[in-house]
Amino acid sequence: MSTITYGRETVRNEGFNMGSGLLGRVKTYLARSRAERQLAQLDDRLLADIGMKRSEISKMVWGA
Template sequence: MSVISFEKDRSVNGRSVRAGGAEQASSGFAGRILARAKRYLELSRAERELDQLDDRLLADIGLNRGDIRRMVWGTEAQR
């Protein structure tokens, strides 16, 4: 029967090994996914808010309806 150890550090073949490496990698991956999702939501909100402005207000800030998507999201390559 195997025994699973939940120590932070352990020794394998005389070398010190840090436990939790896979957990740290997955949290890094999850962190990147969460950051991208947050950024997407922020940009979506900005686009929606600009879309709700009337044409005169958009002209005051130097935009027209056709510019909103490009100004929020950038070029397709940057998306």
């Protein structure tokens, strides 16, 4: 089981869910997309406070 937490929302992929975790992957995608949008709305000073640069948002959220 994998768990991803974004703020107060936790997304869990508990294995067999609608065909090998398909529902879990969709929930994870939606949560990461939301996190990316929310981080993009912060100003550069607030991003620096959490140790992040604007150019690193996608990498931090998606791990790419």
